Amino acid sequence: xxxxxxxxxxxxxxxxxxxxxxxxxxxxxxxxxxxxxxxxxxxxxxxxxxxxxxxxxxxxxxxxxxxxxxxxxxxxxxxxxxxxxxxxxxxxxxxxxxxxxxxxxxxxxxxxxxxxxxxxxxxxxxxxxxxxxxxxxxxxxxxxxxxxxxxxxxxxxxxxxxxxxxxxxxxxxxxxxxxxxxxxxxxxxxxxxxxxxxxxxxxxxxxxxxxxxxxxxxxxxxxxxxxxxxxxxxxxxxxxxxxxxxxxxxxxxxxxxxxxxxxxxxxxxxxxxxxxxxxxxxxxxxxxxxxxxxxxxxxxxxxxxxxxxxxxxxx
Numbered sequence: 149x150x151x152x153x154x155x156x157x158x159x160x161x162x163x164x165x166x167x168x169x170x171x172x173x174x175x176x177x178x179x180x181x182x183x184x185x186x187x188x189x190x191x192x193x194x195x196x197x198x199x200x201x202x203x204x205x206x207x208x209x210x211x212x213x214x215x216x217x218x219x220x221x222x223x224x225x226x227x228x229x230x231x232x233x234x235x236x237x238x239x240x241x242x243x244x245x246x247x248x249x250x251x252x253x254x255x256x257x258x259x260x261x262x263x264x265x266x267x268x269x270x271x272x273x274x275x276x277x278x279x280x281x282x283x284x285x286x287x288x289x290x291x292x293x294x295x296x297x298x299x300x301x302x303x304x305x306x307x308x309x310x311x312x313x314x315x316x317x318x319x320x321x322x323x324x325x326x327x328x329x330x331x332x333x334x335x336x337x338x339x340x341x342x343x344x345x346x347x348x349x350x351x352x353x354x355x356x357x358x359x360x361x362x363x364x365x366x367x368x369x370x371x372x373x374x375x376x377x378x379x380x381x382x383x384x385x386x387x388x389x390x391x392x393x394x395x396x397x398x399x400x401x402x403x404x405x406x407x408x409x410x411x412x413x414x415x416x417x418x419x420x421x422x423x424x425x426x427x428x429x430x431x432x433x434x435x436x437x438x439x440x441x442x443x444x445x446x447x448x449x450x451x452x453x454x455x456x457x458x459x460x461x462x463x
Contacts, residue, residue: 149438150310151285152453166289169296172282178312178418184446185346185362187223187273188243189234196241198451205450213284221343223273226265233268245270258339258405275362299435306460310438313382313418325440328419329380331392332372333411334364335400359399367412371400388414419443431459
């Protein structure tokens, strides 16, 4: 979000310096790795609209950088009724979606659809190439890595804080958030040349994700348990949780056709979450707060950057 804000400010002709306490793409935070999920499919219309805005901005960044950042293989929701899916919200927002029976879905994708279920596909979805996105957003910025600073130390008209799990170390009035260390795993799918779609499963009776998966450029498939990790201090190192690795592996084998039943790797990712999983974007005097993103923010980064840049340049 900090790089996206810097990009938005640069496009406005505003001088900005971006500070990163480690290095861009480091494994300690929430933005590392090769891919992040991109989707328009949300139960809330405001998030659908925000994702549409972000998609246009990702395309602008692609044109500027010459890099392909969005790879759209589709998003799959495996459901038993349309009410379980995001189809009604997509319809209301004018977003294209498609219903497939289980046999057609399994022919098109290397997935498994249980008896009694069908698939809702949203084609304008897939992944953001996270590592390439960070590099593209960084171009032309005054980026200073390996520097841990606080707002009080900076001689600047406005300071934008997009510190993720470290946010409350930088604010005079802390946010009501919790930080957790989440586990994700990588698998080799048995794709047979078919595209690897993103797949989400919902918690019973809710439009909150329980498990999520997406394409990975190296191994083929990335799978995570959403909001399942323990509370954690981002300053302390941590490892993937064995019980979550087991849970993720079981779900991956139930949901995809895999070349190998066991994961080929596992890692962690920090979440910083509000009670309603929304974002906090506000100005407090000379400090603009752009955190947290509650585990689903990366796809929106350029649109959030625009909003934070607006807050920073409006008295």
